[in-house]
Amino acid sequence: MFDRPQGRPSIVGRVGERAQLAASADPHRRDGTVTVLAGEPGSGKTTLLDEVAAESSRRVLRTAGLEGEAELPFAAAADLLLPIMECARELPDAQREALEIALSLRSGTVASPLAVCAAALGTFAAAADQESLLVVVDDFPWIDAPSQQVVLFLARRLAPERIALLLGVRDEVPVPPAIWRLPTVALGPLSGEESRELVRTLPVRTSPAVLETIVERCGGNPLAVVETARTAGPDLLDAATALPPGSTLERTWSAAVDGLPAGTRSALTVLALSRSTRRDELEPVLAELDLTVEDLTPAERRRLVRRDGDEVCLRHDLLRPLLVARTPRDLARRVLRGLARHAPPDLAVWYLAESADAPDDDVAERLVEAADTARRRSALLVAARARARAADFTTDPAARGGRLLAAATDAAVSGAAALAVTWCEQALAVHDDPAFTADVAVVRAQSMTWLDPARAVDGALRAAEAVLPHDGARAGRLYVEAMGALTMTGRLHEVEAVADRAHAADGATLGGLAGTAHAHALVGRWPEAHARLDALVAHAADAHPVWDAQPLVMGAQAACSLERLDDARRLLGSVPTTARQLGAPLLLAFALGVQAEVDWWSGRWTTAYADASEAVAWADELGQTPTRAFGTTFLARVEGVRGDAAACRAHAEAALQASAPLGVDSLRPYVAAALGAGALAAGEPETASAHLHRARRAYDEQGVVCATAVPFAGDLVDAAVRAGDRAAAEDAVAWVAALAKGTGSAYAEAMAARGRGLLADDHDEAEAWFAAAHRTHERLVAPYERARTVLAHAEVRRRWRRPGAARPLLLDAEATFAALGAHPWTERARRELAATGHRPAGEAAPETASLDALTPQEFQIARGVADGLSNVEVASALFVSRKTVEAHLTRVYRKLGVRSRTELTAEFTRRRQLVEGSP
Secondary structure, three states: OEOOOOOOOEOOOOHHHHHHHHHHOOOOOOOOEEEEEEEOOOOOHHHHHHHHHHHOOOEEEEEEOOOOOOOOOOHHHHHHHHHHHHHHHHOOHHHHHHHHHHOOOOOOOOOOHHHHHHHHHHHHHHHHHHOOEEEEEEOHHHOOHHHHHHHHHHHOOOOOOOEEEEEEEEOOOOOOHHHHHOOEEEEOOOOHHHHHHHHHOOOOOOOHHHHHHHHHHHOOOHHHHHHHHHOOOHHHHHOOOOOOHHHHHHHHHHHHHHOOOHHHHHHHHHHHHOOOOEHHHHHHHHHHOOOOHHHHHHHHHOOOEEEEOOEEEEOOOOHHHHHHHOOOHHHHHHHHHHHHHHOOHHHHHHHHHHHOOOOOHHHHHHHHHHHHHHHHOOOHHHHHHHHHHHHHOOOOHHHHHHHHHHHHHHHHHHOOHHHHHHHHHHHHHHOOOHHHHHHHHHHHHHHHHHHOHHHHHHHHHHHHHHHOOOOHHHHHHHHHHHHHHHHHOOOHHHHHHHHHHHHHHHOOOHHHHHHHHHHHHHOOOHHHHHHHHHHHHHHHOOOOOOOOHHHHHHHHHHHHHOOOHHHHHHHHOOHHHHHHHHOOHHHHHHHHHHHHHHHHHHOOHHHHHHHHHHHHHHHHHHOOHHHHHHHHHHHHHHHHHOOOHHHHHHHHHHHHHHHHHHOOOOHHHHHHHHHHHHHHHOOOHHHHHHHHHHHHHHHHHHOOOOOOOOOOHHHHHHHHHHOOOHHHHHHHHHHHHHHHHHHOOHHHHHHHHHHHHHHOOOHHHHHHHHHHHHHHHOOOOOHHHHHHHHHHHHHHHHHOOOHHHHHHHHHHHHHHHHHHOOHHHHHHHHHHHHHOOOOOOOOOOHHHOOHHHOOHHHHHHHHHHHOOOOHHHHHHHHOOOHHHHHHHHHHHHHHHOOOOHHHHHHHHHHHHHHHHOOO
């Protein structure tokens, strides 16, 4: 591939790749598409994108990344959105204002980057309603981080929109992992014959020997073939070995640059160092060097520069690093300072920073101002980089350390954990005040937990011990962070002592109360856990739904483990709603995950599955692997008991694969329990027993003494009984009973009583144990486990030849299982009923069915409508476009057999109450 002197690019080969891109951008498609075009530098990505854009009848919106431009927040997003900003008028006021602030169209502060992302999606969708769009982002890895987030947010939500999105990615530049989960077209090398054909299309003459040398040396890289062929001479045959394309290009372009006049080389330096291609912005800088744009003409003749109206730029971005590396430092400094004098403030400071060699507090202050501006626009990673760069120019060690800590904090919130850890470690190296060290250690532990939980524990504990004599509050925060990482790595044997130290240091804070309550619940110290939770609940009314949200959600998690579901809901309160309004995805994912666990126990499985699915999606979007893994195992649990064995296994395996490299050992019992529950529901007790014994071993190894943390105790007993292994069943019952005795758990007590009823040797003994189990269930909100106990009781009665007494129990169990959507258990109850001689009066009416037919997102949208939200409000709450809501509502209407919002609200609410019970 190459650019001819006149006309459009000539393209050789790439037949399949071009067809794929054309199909993706087909203007007749009614759905949205996204395609990543990946390849090494010079492989022809830009040429292919140019072709698609030139031939498309869609409206084209285009931007491209530029190396070194990542410090300008929302620069690429502005390129794409400013031409269609009239469509933003349809957005809710808060979203439109957030977008305008992010794009510097008005002053103010953006609460969250998600508000900008949602507004951008709405603007693109509204524009696509008028005419279909082709959105092209070349050199995606080099656009600024906030714009990357906007583009990826759009990419995941394109399905119902008339938008085709094409992203160009260079193989050698790191990109967010989410990129590689998108449909990708990879550009490999041209074949030998294609390389020869490309040379033949050029206005050059080469001998057969030189042609073969070009083909051999360039390795099928189109740009290398073109540039080498244009400058080929006899010396080409002197090369004994092939060189990589980069080396070939460097050698070729170096020779071309060396042959230019000195003034042209200086003018090229301006192009290489500038982050603008506008002629009116370049001319003043050239004038300060006694140059004009016309001094670039010799470079243009050598095809190093391209002029297009008011735009002047290097023809190939790969020229930029070569030119910068060959520029004397004095000249580079003069150019950068000239660019700074004529650039807007947010860009000028970066030119100044590049031009400075020594610490400079004035430059540092200007970088801090740029960071503050970026933060107000919710460009946290840009703000973080600006603060870290400011630290480089700061002379005072304390101030430098503070700026590095601020950078790490912003990076941690934005999800850039590795950068946060790096800046934390740099901060510790320049300032050693104990209080400051403790504050850095908190951020470091929070970030390291997502990268290496074991190291997070060690660092947090060391810092806590160091600061404890001076500051109990900071030590308490560090102990709480250590407890979280210890729990994640399955080291609960160590959690107990750390929890005691946290409480002694500063256990009265919300974070301290929540952390110790959860830790004590897991290790079986329920009296202390209840006391900590009581104190937390007492202070919850005064807690802030945003700033205190994390301890509130952690407290709700502890309350769920302690079987206090009302308190769990009270602590969760408005946290999920507030997180949606503010666009706080980290908090939203955590809150939705805990809320799903509460709804599992309550029997609100459809709601739980929808919330967990959303939590997993957010965790995936944010790259929070542990959160995603735990959410995925929850989905596996629900899928297993509902009879979707394939989905259960897939989710369980995915969770293990994702979490294993991080050492998240606490996930092992979750995965084993989910697989065991699925196998038991499928009627495979031996397989179930093997999985569930693995869960028990993991519990014992890790020191977990809490039956409710991973609810598999009942399955463990039931699987052994149904497998006919009495010794294993008796051992399991004894283990569960010990958990009940040590904690007072009603769940464990009920499961032990149920197991003893199943193992009883005579009818009276069985009845006594089941009576005890039923009484214990009255202390526990767990309809699924209660139905399992009722079913087991009925099976024992039928075994003792009392079918009449078994029948009402089986009808009760069948109704509960059917409402939950636990299909295998519903069928088991029905088989037992048939064995008692029961004949059903008729099939259940369709309207009594559960809401299983709705997908998680359809359920969320229907729930929003049932709660009285408009389509725009639902779209805003779920961070999707209005058209997505409309498309899903159409399917919801069809599935539920309704024709209007009024009917949907009434019918959905009625069915939800039937399935889930009263809200």
